[in-house]
Amino acid sequence: MKVAYWPGCVSRGFAPELHGSMARVAPLLDIELVELDxxxxxxxxxxxxxxxxxxxxxxxxxxxxxxxxxAGGAELMMNICSTCQGAQSECQERLDGNTPYxxxxxxxxxxxxxxxxxxITNKHFLWLLVEEIGLDEVRRRVKRPLTDxxxxxxxxxxxxxxxxxxGIDESHPRDTYLHQLIDALxxxxxxxxxxxxxxxxxxxxxxxxxxxxxxxxHVGDATDAxxxxxxxxxxxxxxxLDLQQPAAAAVVGRPLNMPVLHLPQLLGLALGLEPKExxxxxxVVKPSSVIDWxxxxxxxx
Amino acid sequence: xxxxxxxxxxxxxxxGDAAHWxxxxxxxxxxxxxxxxxxxxxxxxxxxxxxxxxxxxxxCGSCGVRINGKPNLACRTHLDEAHAxxxxxxxxxxxxxxxxxxxxxxxxxDAVHWKKIQRVTPWLLPDGPPPEREYVVPPDxxxxxxxxxxxxxxxxxxxxxxxxxxxxxxxxPAALAKAYRFVGxxxxxxxxxxxxDLAEDPHGLYDCTHCFNCIEACPKGVAPMSQIMRLRRIxxxxxxxxxxxxxxxxxxxxxxxxxxxxxxxxxxxxxxxxGGKLHPRAVPELVSSLPIILRALQRGKVTPAGALLHKHKxxxxxxxxxxxxxxxxxxxxLNLYVAGEEEDAS
Ligand code: SF4
Ligand code: SF4
Ligand code: SF4
Ligand code: SF4
Ligand code: FES
Numbered sequence: 195m196k197v198a199y200w201p202g203c204v205s206r207g208f209a210p211e212l213h214g215s216m217a218r219v220a221p222l223l224d225i226e227l228v229e230l231d232x233x234x235x236x237x238x239x240x241x242x243x244x245x246x247x248x249x250x251x252x253x254x255x256x257x258x259x260x261x262x263x264x265a266g267g268a269e270l271m272m273n274i275c276s277t278c279q280g281a282q283s284e285c286q287e288r289l290d291g292n293t294p295y296x297x298x299x300x301x302x303x304x305x306x307x308x309x310x311x312x313x314i315t316n317k318h319f320l321w322l323l324v325e326e327i328g329l330d331e332v333r334r335r336v337k338r339p340l341t342d343x344x345x346x347x348x349x350x351x352x353x354x355x356x357x358x359x360x361g362i363d364e365s366h367p368r369d370t371y372l373h374q375l376i377d378a379l380x381x382x383x384x385x386x387x388x389x390x391x392x393x394x395x396x397x398x399x400x401x402x403x404x405x406x407x408x409x410x411x412h413v414g415d416a417t418d419a420x421x422x423x424x425x426x427x428x429x430x431x432x433x434x435l436d437l438q439q440p441a442a443a444a445v446v447g448r449p450l451n452m453p454v455l456h457l458p459q460l461l462g463l464a465l466g467l468e469p470k471e472x473x474x475x476x477x478v479v480k481p482s483s484v485i486d487w488x489x490x491x492x493x494x495x
Numbered sequence: 496x497x498x499x500x501x502x503x504x505x506x507x508x509x510x511g512d513a514a515h516w517x518x519x520x521x522x523x524x525x526x527x528x529x530x531x532x533x534x535x536x537x538x539x540x541x542x543x544x545x546x547x548x549x550x551x552x553x554x555c556g557s558c559g560v561r562i563n564g565k566p567n568l569a570c571r572t573h574l575d576e577a578h579a580x581x582x583x584x585x586x587x588x589x590x591x592x593x594x595x596x597x598x599x600x601x602x603x604x605d606a607v608h609w610k611k612i613q614r615v616t617p618w619l620l621p622d623g624p625p626p627e628r629e630y631v632v633p634p635d636x637x638x639x640x641x642x643x644x645x646x647x648x649x650x651x652x653x654x655x656x657x658x659x660x661x662x663x664x665x666x667x668p669a670a671l672a673k674a675y676r677f678v679g680x681x682x683x684x685x686x687x688x689x690x691x692d693l694a695e696d697p698h699g700l701y702d703c704t705h706c707f708n709c710i711e712a713c714p715k716g717v718a719p720m721s722q723i724m725r726l727r728r729i730x731x732x733x734x735x736x737x738x739x740x741x742x743x744x745x746x747x748x749x750x751x752x753x754x755x756x757x758x759x760x761x762x763x764x765x766x767x768x769x770g771g772k773l774h775p776r777a778v779p780e781l782v783s784s785l786p787i788i789l790r791a792l793q794r795g796k797v798t799p800a801g802a803l804l805h806k807h808k809x810x811x812x813x814x815x816x817x818x819x820x821x822x823x824x825x826x827x828x829l830n831l832y833v834a835g836e837e838e839d840a841s
Contacts, residue, residue, distance in 0.1 A: 203759035355707035392706035
């Protein structure tokens with residue numbers, strides 16, 4: 195399937211291994227990524243905090259660009275960042291919910307010849323995997339089941355709250371998709387206290403101690419639950435959980451050594467790619483320093 | 496009548512026992528509330544179960560508890576819904592979080608929630624003498640604050656506030672929503688002082704981590720986090736409060752970064768959040784972040800050429816949008832709570 199692909203900024207900036215691993219995994223699932231390379235940052239909630247109309251207009255522009263691709267054969271818009279999903283869903287809720295407002299935003303876009311039509315489908319890769327491709331299909335393509343790998347899902351905030359805005363209901367239990375995916379890949383799901391909590395990233399420059407305490411606690415909880423690694427659908431969570439993990443360890447006063455994988459990395463491993471191809475050597479907590487791939491994953495191949 | 500199992504968290508300070516779970520069977524129709532269930536258990540099995548309630552109709556805000564791990568009003572949650580969402584079919588009822596438990600399902604609202612509400616001076620502070628007749632408030636202004644006036648002080652948002660979990664001094668969602676109720680009221684004469692005070696408090700406006708838990712928790716649609724974001728806009732953009740928490744500087748650094756680059760360039764963001772690379776605040780912060788940045792460099796995560804200078808292909812169009820919208824006389828803010836739902840026009 196062809197998708198209008200919004201990679202976000204962090205996946206091309208501080209977490210390039212996310213964008214890279216997504217590009218590796220896509221062909222293995224017959225996903226063709228048409229990158230929206232003229233789209234601008236979704237604002238991560240910060241632009242909306244500054245000026246709602248600005249965030250709504252920037253994202254309406256992204257949606258309009260995606261709709262051009264959809265008209266050209268893409269099935270929907272896809273992103274790989276929970277924060278993009280949350281921030282864009284929030285803008286979409288306002289744009290779709292009020293016609294005069296949408297017209298007003300479109301008037302700004304008109305200078306560029308763009309129009310956003312109500313009702314775009316914009317799904318995080320995680321949702322696309324479960325709802326479009328289907329976990330049975332994913333399961334069929336697994337080459338190296340993650341047998342014996344104990345994976346803690348870290349959902350964070352933007353992809354699960356508020357649940358009505360994110361379309362979470364009985365028929366779309368999107369707050370369980372990481373669980374389902376880990377299971378489909380042959381891994382063992384490890385539940386722990388912080389899996390739906392905040393990594394603390396948004397306040398890292400304002401209240402560093404509180405921010406790192408959040409990250410440190412969740413990683414510590416996962417450690418206590420004997421997880422081998424965490425998986426997250428959000429590159430910003432990854433920054434606080436992996437890049438900042440040594441600092442978080444100092445704040446919570448306990449040693450931490452928990453690898454944190456991006457969603458396409460975990461998937462890629464199971465689809466037979468090598469840790470290095472997936473950029474896993476780029477993490478601060480090296481997955482290979484903690485997980486013995488020969489016994490956890492590779493041996494089961 | 497269907498049977499439901501309630502698993503209630505019990506704790507009594509006087510008997511010295513640790514908190515523990517107890518199961519109770521209730522036979523009530525599924526459309527009855529979890530509160531009705533707890534009251535039946537109290538009536539039939541154990542009169543010592545502690546829970547607060549009064550109106551039983553979602554109005555008084557007394558009966559906040561956690562049901563299956565999520566905060567809500569016990570009187571507003573139907574047994575069948577709670578059962579549908581319960582793991583293993585057992586409805587778990589426990590006291591709210593972030594507040595000390597007094598007994599069973601009763602938490603100390605005074606020690607946390609009400610103290611924080613008082614912190615924001617929750618009454619009108621008009622400027623000058625009152626008008627001869629009544630105050631006249633334009634309806635639009637009144638509608639604007641109705642969302643925050645809908646708060647029934649149940650504490651559900653406070654219970655699951657993730658910033659408060661790590662920083663108990665955080666003023667928190669309910670109190671900050673209450674602060675907007677007065678900041679947004681044209682009869683109040685202390686808008687600037689109010690937002691300045693909240694922005695400068697290290698546990699104030701900029702201590703919210705944007706986790707949406709309060710929006711998710713609130714049974715009245717108050718959306719405290721959205722009110723906090725509105726307070727930030729008023730503090731930073733209307734009153735130019737350069738708070739010592741770097742909140743506004745960070746926001747502006749982010750916005751300018753996107754305006755300039757179209758995409759976020761993290762390398763500039765950190766120093767800019769502290770007022771630019773040479774700002775006195777930036778230096779210690781950069782030094783303390785150095786080990787982390789170095790570690791990222793060492794892992795090949797951050798390379799100046801490839802990763803940080805990701806070029807944007809339509810910078811002109813993005814800049815124009817910034818110019819157009821930032822140049823408006825007034826911010827245009829759509830609030831769907833106020834605008835209401837649209838009939839499907841198509
Ligand atoms: S959320 Fe992050 S990655 Fe997504 S577009 Fe915005 S800044 Fe970029
Ligand atoms: S966990 Fe952190 S980065 Fe992830 S969504 Fe929440 S705040 Fe954002
Ligand atoms: S969004 Fe802010 S105020 Fe609301 S629960 Fe999260 S941290 Fe607390
Ligand atoms: S804001 Fe909502 S959840 Fe918080 S106290 Fe008020 S009514 Fe309760
Ligand atoms: S008893 Fe009054 S709100 Fe539940």
